[in-house]
Amino acid sequence: MNIAVIGAGYVGLVTGACFAELGNQVTCIDVNKDKITKLRDGILPIYEPGLDTMVVSNMQQGRLNFATSLAELTAHPEVIFIAVGTPSDKEGAADIKYVLEAAKDIGSHIKQYCVIVDKSTVPVGMADQVREAVLQALATRALSVDFDVVSNPEFLREGAAIEDFMRPDRVVIGLASDNAKRIMLDLYLPILRSAERLYFMNVKDAEMTKYAANAMLATRISFMNEMAVLCDKMGVDIENVRIGIGSDARIGNAFLYPGCGYGGSCFPKDVRALVKMAEQNGVEPFILNAVEKRNMMQKQFLAQKVKQVFGDDLSTITLGVWGLSFKPGTDDMREASSLVLLEEVIKRGARVKAYDPAAMPVAREIMPKEWFDTGKLTLTEQQNEALKDVDALLLVTEWKPFCYPDIGVMKSLMRKKIIFDGRNQYDPQQMRAAGFDYHGIGRPSGDC
Ligand SMILES: NC(=O)c1ccc[n+]([C@@H]2O[C@H](COP(=O)([O-])OP(=O)(O)OC[C@H]3O[C@@H](n4cnc5c(N)ncnc54)[C@H](O)[C@@H]3O)[C@@H](O)[C@H]2O)c1
Helix, strand or coil: CEEEEECCCHHHHHHHHHHHHCCCEEEEECCCHHHHHHHHCCCCCCCCCCHHHHHHHHHHCCCEEEECCHHHCCCCCCEEEECCCCCECCCCCECCHHHHHHHHHHHHHCCCCEEEEECCCCCCCHHHHHHHHHHHHHHHCCCCCCEEEEECCCCCCCCCHHHHHHCCCCEEEECCCHHHHHHHHHHHHHHHCCHHHEEEECHHHHHHHHHHHHHHHHHHHHHHHHHHHHHHHHCCCHHHHHHHHHCCCCCCCCCCCCCCCCCCCCHHHHHHHHHHHHHHCCCCCHHHHHHHHHHHHHCCHHHHHHHHHHCCCCCCCEEEEECCCCCCCCCCCCCCHHHHHHHHHHHCCCEEEEECCCCHHHHHHHCCHHHHHCCCEEECCCCHHHHCCCCEEEECCCCHHHHCCCHHHHHHHCCCCEEEECCCCCCHHHHHHCCCEEECCCCCCCCC
């Protein structure tokens, strides 16, 4: 099948590379010319395990190409995915301008029937707006071209995106046309091998499914974070509580891990967008508001613990930070907990030495230049360099190499033996036995 993917970011690039891997002819299109030039040279704009190899091999096989506009395509695509960003606008609603621009671009170039697929996370009713934008652009060309608009929300996780795309739990497709259904079935059957996990529904149902899924996962995280804060106060170990409730088949273990807040390009903005949708429809979003509020507070939790130990003035201390990306396996720092933590401790005078296996180039770009120039923030070449002469270590992202460190080396490098474990990765008893003052999330001192 001939496919175009508009937007070559985390979702667009994975979608394009995976469909090319399945034998389709794919062109990924992005308005960012620099990104496209680099991609043509096999240089990826993001870190995602396995994606670079897949992109390069499919380019070499001639199945994957890159362009800056639909105008560059030589063959007409049967399916056009829209995978552009939908960040929060000033009010917290999803900013749909990039989706509408993509739709206009499609209407300005299509010449024959195609299926337009919203893969971006878009507010309920967006497919109708996309249809309208395409029709308007066709009208300016005095053309009538048949097309369908389909909603096919993406559920991949950064860090495991290829695996998730190629072996999804389910594929959700919202549509209202038999022609589009046949094409989408053809497209996805190689991935699913049977249609059992392919759920067809109305377009609006599919649009809402994506928001409801992310809001549910964010809710579980915020619920556990709230439990952890309570456990902290009451001398209860949240890790035992987590195991105790997660083993209940009705609850399950997934997304029950307390920490220093969720971030990334999806949960925060999607919860906010759902809040806006609820308000616009006269529904008070009690739960969603609480999920968001708990998360904002949780992002401050580590800094609060640091202040409890060192006081409000941190100008005499140096902190080591392990992990900057919003989660392991990605270089994505959008709404990462590390941003809130660094802002707070640096504002109070602390110096920070930070290390991340993938996100340091991004950190160099987005962190205030003044922090680097004044030596407030140093990014270290190696993990253990971030421990040298520090007064405490803060674990912010649970990358594997941080979870099993050499305790002897840590002790020899750190000035003071204090650990703030923002992801509950260490055994408090083991760390305390090794001489560390250990602070987790909902893991009070004492026997567990
Ligand atoms: N990142 C994830 O893990 C994830 C998972 C599921 C769903 N989503 C959703 O997928 C969508 C894309 O997310 P992302 O993380 O890939 O975003 P991204 O910011 O990484 O990539 C978006 C890309 O679209 C390009 N773009 C913007 N307007 C364009 C236009 N008119 N024509 C061509 N290119 C254009 C940008 O230059 C950028 O490269 C969002 O709606 C997001 O909520 C993301």
